[in-house]
Amino acid sequence: MFPELSPGPQLLPGPRRSPKADTGALATHQTSIGTGYDLANSIFSPDGRNFQVEYAVKAVENGGTSIGIRCKDGVVLAVEKVITSKLLKQSANKRIATVDRHLGVVYSGMVPDGRHFVDRSRDEARAWRDTFKTPIPTADLASRMGGYMQAYTLYQSVRPFGITAIVGGFDSELEAPVDGEVGNGPSVGAGGKNPDKKYGGPFLYMIEPSGLYWGYYGAATGKGRQAAKAELEKLDLAGTGALTLEEAVKEAARIIYVAHDDSKDKEFELEMSWISGAGGPTKGKHQEVPKALREEAERLAKKSLQDDDDEDEEKKEDDKMEE
Amino acid sequence: MDHRPQAWGRPRDDVYGAYDASYLQTSGPKNATQSPVVTGTSVIALKFKDGVVMAADNLASYGSLARFTDVKRLRVFLDSSVIGFGGDVSDMQYLDRHLNELAIDEAYDNDPSAAPSDGTSPPGTLNAANLHKYLQKLMYKRRNDFDPLWNQLLVAGLDADAKPYLASIDLRGTAFTSPTLATGFGSALAQPIMRRYASTEEQAASRTREEAIEVAKECMKVLYYRDARSLDRYSIAVVTKEGVELKQDELLERQSWAFAERIRGYGTQTV
Numbered sequence: 001m002f003p004e005l006s007p008g009p010q011l012l013p014g015p016r017r018s019p020k021a022d023t024g025a026l027a028t029h030q031t032s033i034g035t036g037y038d039l040a041n042s043i044f045s046p047d048g049r050n051f052q053v054e055y056a057v058k059a060v061e062n063g064g065t066s067i068g069i070r071c072k073d074g075v076v077l078a079v080e081k082v083i084t085s086k087l088l089k090q091s092a093n094k095r096i097a098t099v100d101r102h103l104g105v106v107y108s109g110m111v112p113d114g115r116h117f118v119d120r121s122r123d124e125a126r127a128w129r130d131t132f133k134t135p136i137p138t139a140d141l142a143s144r145m146g147g148y149m150q151a152y153t154l155y156q157s158v159r160p161f162g163i164t165a166i167v168g169g170f171d172s173e174l175e176a177p178v179d180g181e182v183g184n185g186p187s188v189g190a191g192g193k194n195p196d197k198k199y200g201g202p203f204l205y206m207i208e209p210s211g212l213y214w215g216y217y218g219a220a221t222g223k224g225r226q227a228a229k230a231e232l233e234k235l236d237l238a239g240t241g242a243l244t245l246e247e248a249v250k251e252a253a254r255i256i257y258v259a260h261d262d263s264k265d266k267e268f269e270l271e272m273s274w275i276s277g278a279g280g281p282t283k284g285k286h287q288e289v290p291k292a293l294r295e296e297a298e299r300l301a302k303k304s305l306q307d308d309d310d311e312d313e314e315k316k317e318d319d320k321m322e323e
Numbered sequence: 324m325d326h327r328p329q330a331w332g333r334p335r336d337d338v339y340g341a342y343d344a345s346y347l348q349t350s351g352p353k354n355a356t357q358s359p360v361v362t363g364t365s366v367i368a369l370k371f372k373d374g375v376v377m378a379a380d381n382l383a384s385y386g387s388l389a390r391f392t393d394v395k396r397l398r399v400f401l402d403s404s405v406i407g408f409g410g411d412v413s414d415m416q417y418l419d420r421h422l423n424e425l426a427i428d429e430a431y432d433n434d435p436s437a438a439p440s441d442g443t444s445p446p447g448t449l450n451a452a453n454l455h456k457y458l459q460k461l462m463y464k465r466r467n468d469f470d471p472l473w474n475q476l477l478v479a480g481l482d483a484d485a486k487p488y489l490a491s492i493d494l495r496g497t498a499f500t501s502p503t504l505a506t507g508f509g510s511a512l513a514q515p516i517m518r519r520y521a522s523t524e525e526q527a528a529s530r531t532r533e534e535a536i537e538v539a540k541e542c543m544k545v546l547y548y549r550d551a552r553s554l555d556r557y558s559i560a561v562v563t564k565e566g567v568e569l570k571q572d573e574l575l576e577r578q579s580w581a582f583a584e585r586i587r588g589y590g591t592q593t594v
Contacts, residue, residue: 098430122431126424133420285430 040156052160053153056109056209059162063108064095064268065224065259068166069252070204070217071237074245074276075168076289077106078252080224080260081269096273096288100125102135103169104273104286108222109209110162117165121145138169142205142213150211160209164221167207170275170284173200202275224259231255245276249289253297254304270298359411359473361385363396364552365509366407367542368477369517370487370502370527371535374563375479377405378539380547381571382554383412389554397558399567401426404451404480405560406458409506410494411473418458418472425449425457451480451488451562455498463496471495475506479562487527487562502527505542508550513542532561544575 032038038051045051064080079095096106097118105121107114124144128136145167152160206219218232235251236242243251249272256270272289276282289297325336333342361383368377383391396408398419406422408415429449449457455478465471471494482488490500502524503517520538521527539559547553555575561568 101427101430126427129424 041152041159042154042156050153050210053210056160056162057164060109060164060209060221061223061225063110063163063222065220065222065228065256066095066106066108066164066166067220067228067232067252067255067259068106068168068204068206068216068218069232069235069237069243069248070168070202071245071248072242073202073280074170074248074274074282075104075202075204076245076248076252076272076274077104077166077168078256078270078272079106079108080222080256081271082265083267083269091269091271094288095271097121098273098286099141099167100129100135100169101285102171102275103138103141103167104275105165105167106273107163107165108225109164113162114165117145117149117161117163120148121167124148135172137171138167138203138205139215141169142167142203142207142215146205146207146211146213148211149207149209153210162209164209165207166219166221167205168203168273168275169286170202170277171200172278172284173198174278200277202277220255220259223265224256224261228255228259231258245274245280246293249274249293250297250300253294254301257298257301257305270294272297356411356414356470356473359414361390361412362552363394363409363412363415364550365505365507365513365546366396366409366475366477367505367509367513367517367539367546368407368479368489368503369520369535369538370489370524371530371532372528373487373532374481374561375405375487375489376532376535376539376559376561377407377477377479378543378557378559379407379409380543380554380557382552382556384552387552389552392554392556395558395571397560397569397571398422399560399569400454400480401429401449402566403562404449404454404478405562405567405569406454407477407479407506409475409477414472414474418474418476421461450483451478452482452490454478454480455488455490455492455500459492459496459498462492462494466495477504477506479560481562481564485564508552509542509546512546512549516542516545532563536561540575544578547575547578 032045032049032051032054035045037043037045037049038055041050041052043050064082066077066079068078069076077096081093081095095111095114096104099105099118099121103121103125105114105118107117121141124141125136128134128140145165149161152158204216204219205213206216206221207213217237218229218235220228220232231251232255252272253270260268272294273286274282274289275286276284278284330336336342363383364380366377366379368375377397379396381392381394381396382389383394391412394412396415398406398408400406400422406418408418458476458478462472462474462476473494475491475493477489477491479487479489488500489502489504490498491504491506492498502521503514505513505517517538520534521530536559543557543559547555555578557573557575558569558571559573560570
């Protein structure tokens with residue numbers, strides 16, 4: 001009466017596997033097309049990858065280059081703002097955003113995703129102030145935003161962020177007043193601080209679409225990241241002879257210019273911001289780099305590119321002479 | 324017995340009588356703050372040709388007790404305006420936090436480093452005149468909610484044309500401007516002295532910074548002599564195009580209490 005169950009080939013529940021994947025083509029060709037594992041978030045491929053996140057990284061790799069430099073007395077953020085239309089007003093439509101007084105964010109990739117990232121960062125910074133009556137440390141903002149981006153890799157209903165964000169901040173090295181406090185408290189006593197320890201300072205974090213974040217001396221993302229990273233590695237950012245903030249501004253401008261490929265890319269505008277300590281030029285605040293300094297940095301950047309080109313040509317000529 | 328779900332877990336009416344809900348006022352005005360608790364006394368301010376000087380002592384009183392002697396009642400907003408708070412100190416802290424949020428919001432879209440060099444604020448930034456209007460609306464709204472913030476505020480800075488600006492707001496949202504202003508006891512004790520210095524805008528516009536500071540210090544001294552809720556430690560701020568110069572730990576100089584010996588007729592004295 002009951003038909004006997006014939007031993008079918010796919011009786012056990014499990015991910016749909018294509019013959020291609022079975023033959024190991026996935027591993028050798030690094031492709032996910034047709035396997036089905038790239039169709040939704042929150043599904044791992046059998047070799048442990050989340051393809052949606054990897055595609056999001058591709059979106060970042062198409063965006064204008066952003067970099068961040070952490071030097072001894074501050075942080076510089078810079079972005080290559082690609083001009084998509086001649087009808088856009090110059091130096092309007094800022095790409096670097098202020099999140100709290102002492103915090104700035106720049107990102108490469110899908111700009112609307114970046115805008116949402118900034119909105120959320122501002123909410124986090126404000127919530128921190130409401131709760132603790134003190135500015136959010138850069139590390140804590142990076143942690144919270146890293147967690148937020150990671151949450152967008154977990155669910156079928158959402159897609160990951162198409163951005164990599166660089167978060168720069170200067171945590172006050174001074175005794176920070178609690179928001180709205182009155183008086184200075186007792187004039188004697190340590191106030192819970194170790195006099196020998198250094199508090200605050202410049203911080204730089206980069207958060208990727210997977211939610212991964214690390215602290216960096218120099219960070220680069222977007223189209224020109226390879227060239228930018230190579231340049232950043234040449235700088236002495238960790239050592240004792242570390243860069244000053246103003247030198248870092250000039251380096252940042254130069255790196256954006258180096259990372260830009262004139263022959264392939266559209267025209268761009270350089271946008272830069274900086275954050276110093278209370279004793280520095282921005283008095284602990286995240287601000288746009290003043291026009292005069294930015295223009296000077298751009299002039300030097302163009303000059304250094306020119307010099308490199310000249311050297312190359314000289315070399316070529318020398319080679320010819322030898323022949 | 325009442326078995327309706329509404330009655331579950333409640334004292335039984337047949338045992339304890341009906342619940343008296345009359346204390347849960349369902350109509351009538353809200354019983355919010357009806358008097359201040361910890362208070363600051365007078366704030367004084369006067370214009371001069373390039374800006375405004377403001378001063379207030381560092382005392383927060385708990386009734387007649389000099390409770391906190393290190394309370395800074397002058398607050399800087401966006402490095403370009405100063406607000407002086409008289410009245411309730413907790414409401415001052417609330418306002419200070421609120422203004423701090425406002426200042427951070429301002430920084431999202433406006434870059435102070437992009438400001439024009441002529442001293443005028445870049446379009447879109449909150450100057451002292453804007454700030455005063457904002458606070459006036461805030462205070463009036465709270466009054467209409469029957470939950471006023473128990474303060475009188477002085478706002479000093481520059482207006483949109485980079486001219487000195489000074490104005491006052493009280494807990495009802497009443498707002499006005501004048502070349503010299505004082506809150507609380509100061510309106511009776513300091514205002515006459517300041518009006519001798521400048522009773523009109525024209526006179527204020529001919530006065531120098533040094534003269535203004537001198538008069539402010541004189542007023543603070545008179546207030547300390549006469550106002551029983553005052554202190555000889557005070558803060559003084561000078562706002563000009565160049566920004567705000569704030570000193571928070573000044574001490575009244577050249578006091579003379581010799582006259583006190585001759586005073587008769589107070590307290591338990593009989594002769």
